[in-house]
Amino acid sequence: MFECKIEIRYYETDMQGIVHHSNYLRYLEIAREKLSRKEFNMGTMDFDELGVFYVIREAETKFIYPIRFGDELSIRISLIEYTGLKLVHTYELYVGETLCATCRTLMVSIDKHSFKPMSMRKKFPELHKITNELLIKHSVEV
Amino acid sequence: MFECKIEIRYYETDMQGIVHHSNYLRYLEIAREKLSRKEFNMGTMDFDELGVFYVIREAETKFIYPIRFGDELSIRISLIEYTGLKLVHTYELYVGETLCATCRTLMVSIDKHSFKPMSMRKKFPELHKITNELLIKHSVEV
Amino acid sequence: MFECKIEIRYYETDMQGIVHHSNYLRYLEIAREKLSRKEFNMGTMDFDELGVFYVIREAETKFIYPIRFGDELSIRISLIEYTGLKLVHTYELYVGETLCATCRTLMVSIDKHSFKPMSMRKKFPELHKITNELLIKHSVEV
Amino acid sequence: MFECKIEIRYYETDMQGIVHHSNYLRYLEIAREKLSRKEFNMGTMDFDELGVFYVIREAETKFIYPIRFGDELSIRISLIEYTGLKLVHTYELYVGETLCATCRTLMVSIDKHSFKPMSMRKKFPELHKITNELLIKHSVEV
Numbered sequence: 251m252f253e254c255k256i257e258i259r260y261y262e263t264d265m266q267g268i269v270h271h272s273n274y275l276r277y278l279e280i281a282r283e284k285l286s287r288k289e290f291n292m293g294t295m296d297f298d299e300l301g302v303f304y305v306i307r308e309a310e311t312k313f314i315y316p317i318r319f320g321d322e323l324s325i326r327i328s329l330i331e332y333t334g335l336k337l338v339h340t341y342e343l344y345v346g347e348t349l350c351a352t353c354r355t356l357m358v359s360i361d362k363h364s365f366k367p368m369s370m371r372k373k374f375p376e377l378h379k380i381t382n383e384l385l386i387k388h389s390v391e392v
Numbered sequence: 393m394f395e396c397k398i399e400i401r402y403y404e405t406d407m408q409g410i411v412h413h414s415n416y417l418r419y420l421e422i423a424r425e426k427l428s429r430k431e432f433n434m435g436t437m438d439f440d441e442l443g444v445f446y447v448i449r450e451a452e453t454k455f456i457y458p459i460r461f462g463d464e465l466s467i468r469i470s471l472i473e474y475t476g477l478k479l480v481h482t483y484e485l486y487v488g489e490t491l492c493a494t495c496r497t498l499m500v501s502i503d504k505h506s507f508k509p510m511s512m513r514k515k516f517p518e519l520h521k522i523t524n525e526l527l528i529k530h531s532v533e534v
Numbered sequence: 535m536f537e538c539k540i541e542i543r544y545y546e547t548d549m550q551g552i553v554h555h556s557n558y559l560r561y562l563e564i565a566r567e568k569l570s571r572k573e574f575n576m577g578t579m580d581f582d583e584l585g586v587f588y589v590i591r592e593a594e595t596k597f598i599y600p601i602r603f604g605d606e607l608s609i610r611i612s613l614i615e616y617t618g619l620k621l622v623h624t625y626e627l628y629v630g631e632t633l634c635a636t637c638r639t640l641m642v643s644i645d646k647h648s649f650k651p652m653s654m655r656k657k658f659p660e661l662h663k664i665t666n667e668l669l670i671k672h673s674v675e676v
Numbered sequence: 677m678f679e680c681k682i683e684i685r686y687y688e689t690d691m692q693g694i695v696h697h698s699n700y701l702r703y704l705e706i707a708r709e710k711l712s713r714k715e716f717n718m719g720t721m722d723f724d725e726l727g728v729f730y731v732i733r734e735a736e737t738k739f740i741y742p743i744r745f746g747d748e749l750s751i752r753i754s755l756i757e758y759t760g761l762k763l764v765h766t767y768e769l770y771v772g773e774t775l776c777a778t779c780r781t782l783m784v785s786i787d788k789h790s791f792k793p794m795s796m797r798k799k800f801p802e803l804h805k806i807t808n809e810l811l812i813k814h815s816v817e818v
Contacts (some may be wrong), residue, residue, distance in 0.1 A: 257683065260557055260709065260720055261702055263549035264442075265603060270545045271448045272421070275414040276687055283686065294686055295746040298407075307414045310452045319549060320721040332410070365458070398542065402567065402578055403560055403698055405691035407745060418545055425544065436544055439605040460580040461691060509701045549724075554703040555732045563698070582691075590697045594736045600791070649742070 251391055254284040256323045268316035275309055278341055278353055281325040289384050291352060292379065300374065301362045305339070308356040314349055321345040332385040334371030334378055393533055397424040398465045410458035417451055420483055423467040431526050438475045440511055446479070456491055463487040464534030474527040475499060476520055483485065497498065497505040535675050538568040540607045552600035559593055562625055562637055565609040573668050574661065584658065585646045587623070592640040598633055605629040612672040616665050618655030620642060677817055680710040682749045694742035696798055704767055706781055707751040715810050726800065727788045731761070734782040740775055747771040757810040759763055760797030762787060766785065 256277045265272040284306075287293050297304065317323060324344050331338035341353040361368040371378045398419045406412040424446075428437050439446065459465060466486050475482035477522040503510040513520045537665050540561045548554040566588075571577050581588065601607060615622035625637040645652040655662045690696040713719050721803075723730065734737045743749060750770050757764035767779040786792040797804045 259702065259705075260705055261548055261554045265551045266445055266447075271451065271621055272414055272417040272545055275417065276685065279414070279686055280683075295588035303408055305408075305458075306455050308452075308454050309413065310450075312450050313448050316447075318721075320719060370767060380572045391637065399564075401560065402563055403690055403696040406687055407689035407691065407693045416587075418543065422545055435604060462577065508720055524725045550729055552732075556698055556705070559698040559701065589692075589694055590739050592736075592738050593697065594734075595742065596734050597732050648705075663751075 251326050251328045251389060252281075252285045252288060253326045254281055256325055258317065258319055258323055260319050260320060263319050266316075268318055271313055271358060272309070272342065274311055274313070274353065277279070277325060277343065278309075278327075278339075278355060280343060281327045285327050285329075290380060292377075295365055298362065302374070303362050303365075304357045305360055306355055307336075307358050309357075311351055311353045311354070313337075315352050317343070317345060317350050321337050322348075323324055328388040328391070329381070329385050330388065332381055334369050337355070337369055337389075338351075353359070361377065374387055393468050394423075394427045394531060395466055395468045396423055397482065398422055398467055398491050399500045400461055400463060400465055402461050405461050405483070407415075408458075410460055413453070413455055416453055416455070416485065416493055416495065418482075419465070419467060419485065420451075420469075420497060423469045423483060424481065424497075427469050429469075432522055434519075435457070439502065443502050444510060445502050446499045447502055448497055449478075451495070453493055453495045453496075455493050457487075457493075459485070459487060459492050465492075468528040470533070471523070471527050472530060475521055477509055477510050479523070482513060535610050535612045535672060536569045537567075537608055538565055538570060540564055540609055542603055542605060542607055544603050544674055547603050549650065550600075552602055555595070555597055555647065556571045558595055558597070558627065558635055561607070561609060561627065562593075562611075562623075562639060565611045565625060566623065567640075569611050569613075574664055576661075582646065583598075586592070586652060586654070586658070587644050587646050588637055588641045589644055591620075592644050593637070594639075595635055595637045597635050599629075600635050601629060607634075613665070613669050614672060614674070616669040618653050619651055621665070631641075677710045677752050677754045677814060678707075678714060679709055679750055679752045682706055682751055684743065684745055684747060684749055686745050689745050692742075697739055698736070700737055700739070700777055700779065702799060703736075703751060703769065704750070704765075706755075706766060707753045708765065708781075709734055711753050711755075716806055718803075719773065724788065728794060728796070728800075729788050729791075730783045731785050731786055732781055733762075733784050735779070736781075737777055737779045738811070739777050741771075741777075743769070743776050745769060749776075754814040754817070755807070755811050756814065757806050760795050763794055 255363050262269050262273045262326045337357045339355050343351040359368050359370050404411050405417045469483045470482050476501050478501045484495040498520050501510050546557045548552050610626045612624050614624050621641045623639050628637040643652050643654050688695050753767040754766050758773050763783045769777040783793045785794050785796050
């Protein structure tokens with residue numbers, strides 16, 4: 251599990267006075283970027299240069315408690331499945347001790363140009379290895 | 393099932409050249425608003441005046457095919473469950489004949505001021521009745 | 535002057551209960567797209583195919599009256615300057631009879647690949663001519 | 677002048693591969709919030725509790741150089757005018773040594789409930805004094 255802070259922005263609130271639910275998927279993306287930077291020392295732009303896009307295939311969110319502007323939001327993200335092609339992450343969004351949402355995403359690595367699935371195992375065995383080690387590290391914790 | 397067109401906006405694309413996945417939840421909200429206006433002749437602002445917020449409790453999306461700026465997007469939305477308190481909608485996002493995404497949301501009606509669940513059955517039996525009829529209409533089609 | 539309707543979306547409101555000011559620039563972009571489609575029968579994607587990007591160099595907005603979800607917003611857009619390279623548009627945002635904002639943008643046509651200024655006069659004399667005619671049409675009205 | 681870092685988010689890019697211009701106004705808002713927290717030890721939510729909204733009346737931006745995901749963006753913000761009711765800020769957006777944009781906003785303090793102008797000088801003389809001192813501090817630097 252990797253934990254990071256997310257900065258809530260004023261314009262993300264709506265007239266209900268709370269963060270609009272569509273922003274949660276954006277927060278997850280930020281958490282994945284921070285996880286990637288920490289574990290791979292690489293971000294989306296680096297994968298882009300290698301010709302790799304990660305795209306979302308599935309996303310699920312349970313909204314438990316509203317988040318407000320001014321809240322200190324943190325996300326706990328874990329890589330729980332990895333096949334060389336697919337990655338499944340789970341997320342818990344916390345404000346203090348309060349669990350505000352749980353999420354799950356399934357991503358696939360694709361070729362930037364053809365938009366076709368691209369196995370990291372074959373194309374980038376080094377990155378594949380690090381991802382596998384991350385999977386094992388996060389799995390042990392559960 | 394109710395079908396409506398969604399206008400894709402340029403800024404919703406990202407540097408992958410496609411609509412960013414977080415916008416899909418926003419499109420669903422627009423589809424619900426259009427459905428509500430057609431079936432209830434009421435929108436979010438009207439429910440707001442009655443003291444009712446509908447809030448998202450669960451959202452699931454399967455992303456099947458990318459959507460691009462310039463695509464003519466339409467959403468087919470169905471109410472498939474309704475308890476007086478909970479509403480479950482399913483959605484299919486089409487560009488022409490291509491199914492681009494399928495989604496499901498679970499919403500709950502809450503009191504605008506207390507943010508506590510509020511049964512429409514008890515508080516607004518007329519609206520409850522119309523919602524029930526919509527459920528039956530949409531269920532028959534499946 | 536060309537007038538078009540803009541659909542206000544719920545998530546564009548903020549916790550002040552009004553449309554967040556940052557969305558106005560997005561509405562202007564939608565108005566330009568609609569103007570372009572009507573006058574050129576071409577949109578951003580068509581210019582993209584020709585290798586042309588229009589980019590914003592300057593934007594000014596005066597916010598006069600708040601806009602709310604449920605308001606029927608229309609934008610009156612005029613092309614008031616055109617040099618073959620630069621385009622200046624002015625905008626008035628109306629809800630009914632109420633003038634809610636006035637805006638001005640300066641755009642420049644650039645080469646999609648080099649990001650360098652590209653004169654439409656030289657590269658696309660046909661499009662240049664239509665733009666000039668639009669300028670004259672809009673100027674006469676003032 | 678106060679300088680702060682702004683985190684660029686992936687979804688803020690568009691299909692031109694750069695940050696969409698509408699996000700700049702959002703970055704300015706974040707910079708104002710950070711300035712306010714540092715100088716007043718108060719943020720938007722604290723002013724909200726006092727019944728004060730700050731609303732944008734004018735915004736101007738000159739876009740000089742595109743900003744990309746992965747860029748380290750910083751904003752230099754200065755309060756250059758203050759009347760007790762109106763605040764004028766100027767901003768410079770930098771990526772490294774590159775000046776990417778300059779902006780100016782005019783804000784007005786209003787009563788949260790009536791949406792009418794509210795003089796901070798009269799209502800909150802303590803806050804007025806601190807704002808005045810900030811104005812002097814920033815003015816001296818120019």
